[in-house]
Amino acid sequence: MKYWLFKSEPDDFSIDDLATSANQTSFWxxxxxxxxxxxxRDELQPGDQILFYHSSCAVPAVVGTAVIKSTAQVDNTAFDPQSPYFDAKSDLHKPRWFGVDIGFLSKFAQPVSLRFIKQDPQLQQMYLVAKGNRLSIQPVADDEWQRIVALGAKQQPA
Incomplete structure (x- = not known):
């Protein structure tokens, strides 16, 4: 099993939206x-776990956990001219964009803010805090996963 961090803007899709989705599952x-x-496409596998991160908001933070529920599937929004994710260069016979089903696991008692993560000596090697990193899906090391999940279960300073 691997660990990942998925970024989402909470105004578009939040941890609460995932929790209230049908069967607490949604296509990413x-x-x-x-x-x-x-x-x-190449690495996510069913059973891998996700840190769900709210980005582009007042307090960017890891707010909960989710799980990968499917292997990669074609992202059909790339073929829909009405979708904001439309890609005119996408080819139905050679798709370039993919997604996965994810399922809700938990919402943290206390979000773990980006500010806190940047200050925590145990999290300094996280891909999330690497200079110039803006990826919306990124790997998380086992010890980083354990630390953030533990922090999310309790109060910590802002």
């Missing part, structure tokens, strides 16, 4: 970065 679509696409 709209990824239009090749490195993130490669993670989806």
């Amino acid at each position: 679509f709209g990824i239009r970065n090749y490195q993130a696409r490669n993670f989806i």
Whole structure:
């Protein structure tokens, strides 16, 4: 099993939206970065676990956990001219964009803010805090996963 961090803007899709989705499951679509696409297509496996991260908001933070529920599937939003994720260069016979089903696991008692993560000596090697990193899907090391899940279960300073 591997661990991942998925970024989502909470105004578009939040941990609460995932928790209230049918069967607490949703298709993760709209990824239009090749490195993130490669993670989806080549590495994500059912059972892998996710840190669900709210980005582009007042307090960016890891807010809960989810699980990969499917292997990569074609992201059909790439073929829909009405979708904000439409890609005119996509080819039905050679799809370039993929997504996966994810399922809700938990919402943290306390979000683990990006500010806190940047200050925590145990999390300094996280891909999330690497200079210039903006990937919406990124790997997480086992010890980083354990630390953030433990922090999410309790109060910590802002």
